[in-house]
Amino acid sequence: MANMTLNSYVYQVQRAWEDCDGDRVGELLSIRNAHSHSTRLLESIYEYNDTDQLTSQYALNWPLNELVSYHLRVLTILSTPPRSYTTALSVQCQFAQSFCKVLQSQTHENWALKVMEQLCRDLRTIALNVQKYEPMVSTDDHAPNGMEKAADVIMGLFRVCAADTRTQESETKRWGMLSLVNHLFIIYFRINRLHLCKPLIRAIEQQTSLKERFPREQAVTYKYYVGKKAMFDSEFRVAEECLEYAFKHASSIKNKRKILTYLIPVKMFLGILPTRECLKNYNLQQFQEVAESLKEGNSRRFYNSLKASEQAFIQDGVYLILEKLQMLLYRNLFKKVWLICGTHQVPISTLECALKWSGYNVTQDETHCIVANLIYSGQIRGYVSHQHQVLVVAKTNAFPVVGASSNAD
Template structure:
């Protein structure tokens, strides 16, 4: 690649465009391809040379691409973003004009992915970014939506012809933007569009894995844990076995969801994918060891907050309460448990609670179905069912 002249490069693009070879063009329009790092492709004013080899509409795209490479080579990501944004706006018009063709979809995926990555770099470089953080990424999402609308509007029914087969790839790019700028409500219409698509099962498996990963995370934030478990489990099981980094990323969200639903992850899996920090948490929850739970929550606070799972992990404390109270029940061997006994167990494990707070914790557990029984306030006792007073958490899902 280092020895290919720019003229030769342009000839390849021209030939590929005439042959409608979308994959080849996508390769040579990618900012991550080898050619992007060589100075002879980083041209500030490429119009003269480009016009000698290319005709409309490809010439405009390539000029913008080469200018973008030039800006990146000088670490000017704000200018690079503007140029890549113009490129996508021009490409969207081309895509819309190709009424009965979808061979340009690979190009769309490439230039849209590059726009998102440049926008992320531009956000970091932007002066005064603290005033409107995420503004560039939000504008990038608007560009991506232009391509999405073109694809969604193609009503041809044949899978090999319609542009709708390109919808999921764009949705995944939009998800990555919306999650980064914390505007998850914008995901809802995209999810609805994919779920109602007749090509739902025909999208490439890799795109389906990414889609379910993000939809699972959104379900988690919406407290729909059963759906989160379903989507994230699919993503983990179908993620390629060599993609250890992605599998680890999925597990970071799947493990606390599984624990909330009463499943205990294996130490082997946690070690294999380098999320062993969850193992002590598993032990603390299963044992009802609230002191250890609080220590681990504080110890790994930065990690949990960075991953966006702190509040989910914190909710595991209610499961730890349930397991602790079950231990008290087994020790006392009675269906009428004095509230004072539960309070003593909590205080022993470092919880600063009075009698009323203890009753409140028990009431929440009863309300959630984690304990079968009621509180006798007159006698200060928790009266639990004689049959299965602490039902398995998995039976509650």
């Protein structure tokens, strides 16, 4: 295929289309396929003034004439110096919009969903290259960038699939919804538009008859991004459930490691610390010091561990999340003080000394505030006696377990 001729290419794409072979058509209309690097094919395309003339020469009918024309035009742009990803993106968007009409015209069949998947993956790849190599410079702050343009086009395809509610389940285009949602998730996380994920999640959750039967690899990607969003929204139980599903069903060590990068901080918020063996197996030792400092309630060690792995945590997008574990640090430190004191009345001055030992330069008033916040959040059961300047904790279950099960205590 690396030396495919134009005649061979046109014959193959026509044959695959007539056979309703979505996988094969998708490959032949993708920039990822080997034919996109065929010197003979590209040289043949260059002989024509434009790709419309080419499709007319080979008597391709609608919609194949439009789709092939757009695809070959993208190949030409990407293979002709100076390469312009911005121009390629514009043509790929037209390609996708044309395909959207094709999808709408195909009633009671959904084999073209495989073509749609390849098309959207290429669209996202080109948009990413635009963002990486040719960032748009515009005086209009509201002008959409490459990723936003790609998202708008994919959303158009999503609406077509979501609207196909009258077709029989085996033929409905709603089977393509989850794939499109995953593409949109990837883009929205990339451009920091997480609020746009909420209606997509709602749309998928409403697909009661299909939700549990989407392809497993698509479900894993979906749960991963829903879990990440829930983590950023401090919905740690939802995040735990989604990320655990993604981790359990992920097919590669690389993907499992990526999922654990977010699942571990979520578990920490729920009072569950990772084991050394787990961190070693997935090469995530940067979390080891964080976990041990949390268990000790040692602020100095905690912030030193964050600083030591700062770049890795920032790159993974978990640095700010880990910083929010500060209240758990206070809770574990105060519990140790309470155990040492051996009484349900702990002087505020003692807690202040413990905080200073741990690396906090605090006053007594600030210590009062920390204790009050822990009581308010339910991490300590008790009250502060201002008259006697003591923390009075409950005689039973004074420091409730953070999560349903915990080894942080």
